[in-house]
Amino acid sequence: MDALKVVFVVLHLLGLLAIVGSVVVRRGVPTPWLVWGARAQIITGLVLVGINEAGDGDVNHTKIGVKLLVALAVAACAEIAAxxxxxxxxxxxxxxxxxxxxxxxxLIATLWT
Ligand code: HEM
Known part of the structure; x- marks a missing residue:
């Protein structure tokens, strides 16, 4: 995995941590961690798709489409709550x-192979 991809995978996982961490620590309160985590997932996810498309990584477009829809729903919930x-x-x-x-x-990211 090249260095750029490693950076964005780590940012992608930190975005997930920000969302879930915020929901667990501040139950019911839309913190900036939640809102920015949700935004970060869409941006870092799209960058990862670009990196994979540019390299030799395989991109499952159906899976990415489903993940994008779910991520947009996460962001919508976070923005409306805030x-x-x-x-x-x-x-x-x-x-x-x-x-x-x-x-x-x-779960979709890890179990849908
Ligand atoms: C709340 C939103 C999201 C969550 C929680 C999430 C979660 C994850 C997780 C846990 C992984 C790591 C899976 C693994 O390496 O085995 C992953 C990988 C990935 N995600 Fe997401 N994701 C989200 C949104 C998105 C979006 C919107 C896109 C693109 C439109 C995207 C594209 C990708 C790609 C391309 C990878 C694979 C990286 C690689 O090649 O190793 N993700 N995601």
Missing amino acids: GRERRGQGEPRLVHAAGALAIINA
């Missing part, structure tokens, strides 16, 4: 949904 929190209308269910969907995406 927006509501700012208006004093906290919605813990959206935060938990973001965490659960992120774990589903990690």
